[in-house]
Amino acid sequence: MTSEEIRQVIYRNLRRIAPECDPSELAPEENIREALDIDSFGFLQVLIGISEEIDIEIPETDYAQVFTLAGMLNYLTRRQG
Amino acid sequence: MAEFKMPSLGADMEEGTLVEWLIQPGERVKRGDIVAAVETQKGLFEIESFEDGILGEPQVSPGQTVPVGTVLAMIQADGAPSPSEESPPPASEQQGTEPSATTQAPVVAAIPVPAPSQRIAASPAARRRAAELGLDLAGIQGSGPDGAIQLSDVEQAARPASGEAPPHAVLTPSSASREGMRQAIAAAMSRANREIPHYYLETDIDLSRALLWLEEENRKRPIRERILPAALLLKAVAKALAAVPELNGYWLDNRLQASVAIHIGFAISLRDGGLITPAIHNVDQLNLSELMKAMADLIERTRANRLRGSEMTDATVTVTNLGDLGVKTVFGVIYPPQVALVGFGRITERPWAENGMLGVRRCVTATLAADHRASDGHRGGQFLAALDRFLQTPDDL
Numbered sequence: 512m513t514s515e516e517i518r519q520v521i522y523r524n525l526r527r528i529a530p531e532c533d534p535s536e537l538a539p540e541e542n543i544r545e546a547l548d549i550d551s552f553g554f555l556q557v558l559i560g561i562s563e564e565i566d567i568e569i570p571e572t573d574y575a576q577v578f579t580l581a582g583m584l585n586y587l588t589r590r591q592g
Numbered sequence: 593m594a595e596f597k598m599p600s601l602g603a604d605m606e607e608g609t610l611v612e613w614l615i616q617p618g619e620r621v622k623r624g625d626i627v628a629a630v631e632t633q634k635g636l637f638e639i640e641s642f643e644d645g646i647l648g649e650p651q652v653s654p655g656q657t658v659p660v661g662t663v664l665a666m667i668q669a670d671g672a673p674s675p676s677e678e679s680p681p682p683a684s685e686q687q688g689t690e691p692s693a694t695t696q697a698p699v700v701a702a703i704p705v706p707a708p709s710q711r712i713a714a715s716p717a718a719r720r721r722a723a724e725l726g727l728d729l730a731g732i733q734g735s736g737p738d739g740a741i742q743l744s745d746v747e748q749a750a751r752p753a754s755g756e757a758p759p760h761a762v763l764t765p766s767s768a769s770r771e772g773m774r775q776a777i778a779a780a781m782s783r784a785n786r787e788i789p790h791y792y793l794e795t796d797i798d799l800s801r802a803l804l805w806l807e808e809e810n811r812k813r814p815i816r817e818r819i820l821p822a823a824l825l826l827k828a829v830a831k832a833l834a835a836v837p838e839l840n841g842y843w844l845d846n847r848l849q850a851s852v853a854i855h856i857g858f859a860i861s862l863r864d865g866g867l868i869t870p871a872i873h874n875v876d877q878l879n880l881s882e883l884m885k886a887m888a889d890l891i892e893r894t895r896a897n898r899l900r901g902s903e904m905t906d907a908t909v910t911v912t913n914l915g916d917l918g919v920k921t922v923f924g925v926i927y928p929p930q931v932a933l934v935g936f937g938r939i940t941e942r943p944w945a946e947n948g949m950l951g952v953r954r955c956v957t958a959t960l961a962a963d964h965r966a967s968d969g970h971r972g973g974q975f976l977a978a979l980d981r982f983l984q985t986p987d988d989l
Contacts, residue, residue: 531863548863550916551820552891562815571810571818 512565517587521580524560528553539581567591594643594667598652600660601632601904602927604780608632609657610664611719612712612729617649621667628664629719630901633772634868636720639901645669654729714741720897721746773866784925788843789964792923795976797983798946799939800953805986821939822913823884825956827989829911829934830854830875832978838967839932839960839975840908848931848966857907857927858887860894869927870899871907880989915939915956924961931963934979 512520525534529547537546544554558577562569567590569577577583598608611629615621626638627647641647648666652658712729714722718741722729732749734741784790802824810818833840833854841850854876857869872878872886893899909930914922915938922935937957944953958979962972982989 529863544916550861551822552888555815555818555820556888559815569815571807 512591514584514588517565517584517591520561520564521583521587524557524564525549527560528557534580537580540579542578543580543583544578561587565591594645594669595663596627596641596643596647596665596667598630598658598660598662598664599639599901599905601630601634601637601901602776602780604776604783605632605634605660607657607659610652610654611636611722612654613650614638615647617647617665619647621645621647626900631720633776634866634904635773635899636897637899637901637904641667643667643669712741713739715743717743717897718746773862777867780927781925784928788926788928788931790926790961791964791969791972792959792961793969793972793976794921794923794957794959795980796942796955796957797980798944798953799956799983802983802986803939803954817881817884819880819884820887822936823880823887824983824986824989825913825936825958826856826858826872826875826887826911827878827880827883828979828982829909830856831982831989832975833909834876835978836967836971836975838971839962841931841966842908842929843931843963843966844929851908853908855906855908857910857930858890859910859912860891862894868894868899868904869907869910869912870894870903871905873903873906909934911936921957922959924959926961926963931966933961935959935961 522534525532525543525547529549532547534547537543543549544551549557558569558574561567561583565587567587569586569590573586576586598610601608609631611631613628615625615627621627621641622644623640623642625641627641628639630637630639645667648668650665652662652664658664713734713736714729714732715736719729721743722732722741729741732741732745733739735745736742799821803821806819806821806824813819837850837852838848840854841848843849853874855871855873856875857871859867859869861867870890872883872890875883878886890899890903907927907930910924910927910933912922912924912933913936915936918938920937920940922937924933924935926933935958937959939954939956941952942955944951944955958976960972960976
């Protein structure tokens with residue numbers, strides 16, 4: 512999956528949980544949960560969606576690496592390869 | 593014959609709008625079946641039957657707004673009629689909240705009913721919008737899969753042919769329903785502060801052990817089955833309530849009616865503003881995986897406007913968790929007629945002194961807002977102590 516495709520997977524899952532937000536307006540280093548007002552339940556749903564679409568298991572100990580858009584893209588691209 | 597009524601979905605509800613019949617007259621209903629959808633200031637809810645029987649002719653049509661308690665239809669009970677059952681059922685002595693008394697209703701010969709018509713397929717958003725506009729779904733052409741009516745179809749049907757401005761130009765529908773919810777919350781919370789003599793207690797709880805245990809547990813689980821700290825907190829609340837039952841139940845008729853069942857109203861903030869506290873039933877009897885599923889299911893259905901009426905009415909206590917926002921301490925307002933509200937703030941690392949040693953621990957501040965008519969600070973303190981104790985042995989949760 513290309514980095515752009517991964518980005519679209521992330522956006523799609525964020526929109527599912529926060530339908531009134533436009534994730535493409537997120538700054539790369541912004542804390543996603545704070546910016547889009549997503550609670551811990553919502554964020555877990557986002558991660559479940561992403562992990563199932565890209566078929567990557569995201570251990571809980573790695574959550575700190577996926578708090579920002581840049582971090583998430585970086586992490587998923589790396590784990591994919 | 594039992595009455596299927598417009599239910600009260602909370603102390604703040606005075607009337608509701610019947611949006612749709614989901615079971616047609618003449619059809620069989622079982623206890624727990626969703627019979628109708630009702631719109632209130634807090635959103636769209638599915639209303640279940642508390643009876644087995646045959647649904648009679650509707651006495652209220654879709655789009656009609658009626659006061660709480662209005663009979664929407666009769667349900668004729670199943671089985672052979674028995675005259676001895678015609679006497680009124682005895683006053684319910686149980687402390688649960690289900691209107692179980694009506695299950696003894698006698699049976700009456702079935703009346704002839706017209707053939708049931710097809711349920712109209714429509715999206716929840718479309719149903720909601722149609723109800724707001726007072727439109728009958730039957731008169732709207734659907735453009736979705738299998739002719740299902742979608743939001744855009746309702747908007748289309750509502751649009752004046754000439755293209756002139758729509759009739760309600762001041763409030764948009766979403767701001768109108770938000771306004772309604774604000775009013776509903778305002779009414780309930782004003783009543784709470786007027787009538788309930790609150791007292792407040794707070795304590796800091798060391799969660800290090802519980803969180804280490806949880807991390808270890810989650811390492812073994814695929815992402816879909818992982819447990820969030822909120823589930824631990826909720827389960828510990830349920831166990832502590834079993835130890836201090838004065839905090840679980842209702843203040844009604846000038847006395848505490850403690851509940852044996854522990855149904856926790858779980859505060860969920862809605863994305864477009866407002867707050868809803870549907871109940872998770874029998875939390876004390878769920879294991880952590882089941883509880884996590886129940887919470888996820890409730891959040892999902894809250895978002896999809898698919899909450900059941902009973903979930904809005906039978907919470908015996910409320911838990912609010914504002915930790916996601918970074919708040920340290922929550923002093924809540926009790927939701928009447930409940931007698932307690934438990935609050936949790938954010939889990940953070942804090943300096944912690946124990947046995948003459950200073951260390952850094954992950955802690956949460958737990959608060960109790962309780963009704964002084966029903967309990968005293970001493971019992972409230974025992975509740976928080978029990979909560980702390982249960983969180984120190986996560987294996988047993």
